[in-house]
Amino acid sequence: xxxxxxxxxxxxxxxxxxxxxxxxxxxxxxxxxxxxxxxxxxxxxxxxxxxxxxxxxxxxxxxxxxxxxxxxxxxxxxxxxxxxxxxxxxxxxxxxxxxxxxxxxxxxxxxxxxxxxxxxxxxxxxxxxxxxxxxxxxxxxxxxxxxxxxxxxxxxxxxxxxxxxxxxxxxxxxxxxxxxxxxxxxxxxxxxxxxxxxxxxxxxxxxxxxxxxxxxxxxxxxxxxxxxxxxxxxxxxxxxxxxxxxxxxxxxxxxxxxxxxxxxxxxxxxxxxxxxxxxxxxxxxxxxxxxxxxxxxxxxxxxxxxxxxxxxxxxxxxxxxxxxxxxxxxxxxxxxxxxxxxxxxxxxxxxxxxxxxxxxxxxxxxxxxxxxxxxxxxxxxxxx
Numbered sequence: 001x002x003x004x005x006x007x008x009x010x011x012x013x014x015x016x017x018x019x020x021x022x023x024x025x026x027x028x029x030x031x032x033x034x035x036x037x038x039x040x041x042x043x044x045x046x047x048x049x050x051x052x053x054x055x056x057x058x059x060x061x062x063x064x065x066x067x068x069x070x071x072x073x074x075x076x077x078x079x080x081x082x083x084x085x086x087x088x089x090x091x092x093x094x095x096x097x098x099x100x101x102x103x104x105x106x107x108x109x110x111x112x113x114x115x116x117x118x119x120x121x122x123x124x125x126x127x128x129x130x131x132x133x134x135x136x137x138x139x140x141x142x143x144x145x146x147x148x149x150x151x152x153x154x155x156x157x158x159x160x161x162x163x164x165x166x167x168x169x170x171x172x173x174x175x176x177x178x179x180x181x182x183x184x185x186x187x188x189x190x191x192x193x194x195x196x197x198x199x200x201x202x203x204x205x206x207x208x209x210x211x212x213x214x215x216x217x218x219x220x221x222x223x224x225x226x227x228x229x230x231x232x233x234x235x236x237x238x239x240x241x242x243x244x245x246x247x248x249x250x251x252x253x254x255x256x257x258x259x260x261x262x263x264x265x266x267x268x269x270x271x272x273x274x275x276x277x278x279x280x281x282x283x284x285x286x287x288x289x290x291x292x293x294x295x296x297x298x299x300x301x302x303x304x305x306x307x308x309x310x311x312x313x314x315x316x317x318x319x320x321x322x323x324x325x326x327x328x329x330x331x332x333x334x335x336x337x338x339x340x341x342x343x344x345x346x347x348x349x350x351x352x353x354x355x356x357x358x359x360x361x362x363x364x365x366x367x368x369x370x371x372x373x374x375x376x377x378x379x380x381x382x383x384x
Contacts, residue, residue: 020260021139024340027265028272028364035273047270056217064270065347068263070216070230075255076164077234078248083161085239097308097317098155101328102162104307105335106130109299113291122288125349125359127170129295131341133367134160135264137334140375147379148330149322156331159304167341168231175348178223187218187229194236201238205247208237225348264340271343274360283358284365292359296336296366297373304332330378336370338363 034043047061058066109129117123137160141153190211197207212233220226239248274280283289308328311317319328346359 073230098158104303108303109295151320333374
């Protein structure tokens, strides 16, 4: 009986929202330890090891950031499509607040960063503080338990999904250097084929996933970041309005575990490797560091709260059931946990290793600050 109870406890833990965040945190810690020990050079050499053949011969780090992250964006795209068709974003009334709040949570941080870094060589990083790490943010909400209304978790998830869509558009439009139109034309042809299969009722996932690999290859060689292929593929996967599991829901269920428990922790392990130097503390006061920290912590809090307030005052939306303005303020703080997506955009923004290192440290600092302050504030809301 004891073994059964222990097994069930483990299963519940593995399925909980907290687990993905905990695994991410563990991988962040391991990556930081490696980066500050004698194992650093060996780890970097390992990540630079080439795998593949012909025109698909990339380093392990590139496979993680370009291929595995495309699977992550495929899952994000599936979630966005499902929410648009049947979830929190399926009607104007239900979508208004998370969409408007997410818009504020993107515009204000990007604006603050741009003002601070204007005419600086780091100005290209304005997209870094726009992103929210949904895994960490939802993990903290889950840890708060009954201290926050259940509707707040739904609101945060919807906000983060809209936030991810914004980040995807920013990457596709602003972080693309050179377009190779022949590959883009081939990608468009594959996308048309996938759309036609959806239109004519093809349901088997294999008929979407195999062309999806070719779509990834063409997008990768077109100059647009390869992860966009995941989102484009997701929007062609069929769904339905019945209670039967659709191909979209089936694929979403298949991807959730490997993405949350393998791909995202692996990305954190490979990309958080910050070698701490005393100059980094002063780097937090540089335009780059200030732009990220102020953008994520203050910008997200102000943007989410202010735009939510405007939406409610203008009667465009209602507050989540059982939630008050203190909850929205605390949720805005949690939205400042930019971690995974912010690091991803930082890697696209800069080529200078020192800028990347300073950006990672600032992202880590801002995310820890946002997470701790947001958790403490929301835990104390009942007592305020």
